[in-house]
Amino acid sequence: MNYKTRYHSPLGLYLLTSDGVSLTGCYLENQKYFPDIAAFEEKDLPIFEQTKNWLDAYFSGEKPEIMELSFAPEGSxxxxxxxxxxxxxxxxxxxxxxxxxxxxxxxxxxxxxxxxxxxxxxxxxxxxxxxxxxxxxxxxxxxxxxxxxxxxxxxxxxxxxxxxx
Structure with a gap:
């Protein structure tokens, strides 16, 4: 199953996606290659909370470590x-x-x-x-x-x- 949530940033709305454990996507709404969100179920997950905290820190000017998050992007x-x-x-x-x-x-x-x-x-x-x-x-x-x-x-x-x- 694939899951989604949204994050409000100074740049606009981001779509966060997950496989249930790891982050699989962080898309600025309407960007190129935006996924079909109908394939995702809205759900609160620990990875979404961690990602939102990371993004809050980043957009407030901090430099959080990337490796604080579990992510699993799909690709070759x-x-x-x-x-x-x-x-x-x-x-x-x-x-x-x-x-x-x-x-x-x-x-x-x-x-x-x-x-x-x-x-x-x-x-x-x-x-x-x-x-x-x-x-x-x-x-x-x-x-x-x-x-x-x-x-x-x-x-x-x-x-x-x-x-x-």
Whole structure:
């Protein structure tokens, strides 16, 4: 069985999903790749309470540890490798699609972009910390204004032309 609940954030409403034990999704409402919520039953679960506490801390400016939460995103082995690298990017720091590709020993930043874009646990698995070549602000399933907000919240110094809310 799959379960859901909602979380109100400064960016809007998030849908949290779970398999009953682990977090399987954290989606900003109306983002790309938003799941069919009819497939989920509304339920209070300990993982939802833990995730909401984590998100409360994060949105209040703290830097909670990712590993405090149990999560189990669905995806290919390749996507899991990319998501693991995302989890290693410290709050307040960024990397590029190309750098992740180099870490994995591949040439295609586009393949990395596909894996990053399909991250089902946004914010917690920090896909917003990945920038394009030269630090360009590109791609975010929740929208570029959300990406700018999250990076600014973490203290990332964006160039003036990118720091437009």
């Amino acid at each position: 082995e390749f996507r899991h490798k990319v998501w693991q690298i995302l989890c290693e990017i410290p709050a307040g720091q960024t990397t590029t699609y190309g750098e992740i590709a180099r870490k994995l020993g591949i040439r295609s930043g586009q393949a990395i972009g596909g894996a990053v874009g399909h991250n089902p646990i946004s914010v917690i698995i920090p896909c917003h910390r990945v920038l394009g070549a030269g630090g360009s602000l590109t791609g975010y399933a929740g929208g570029l204004s959300a990406k700018r907000y999250l990076l600014a919240l973490e203290g990332v110094d964006l160039p003036e032309q990118l720091n437009l809310f």
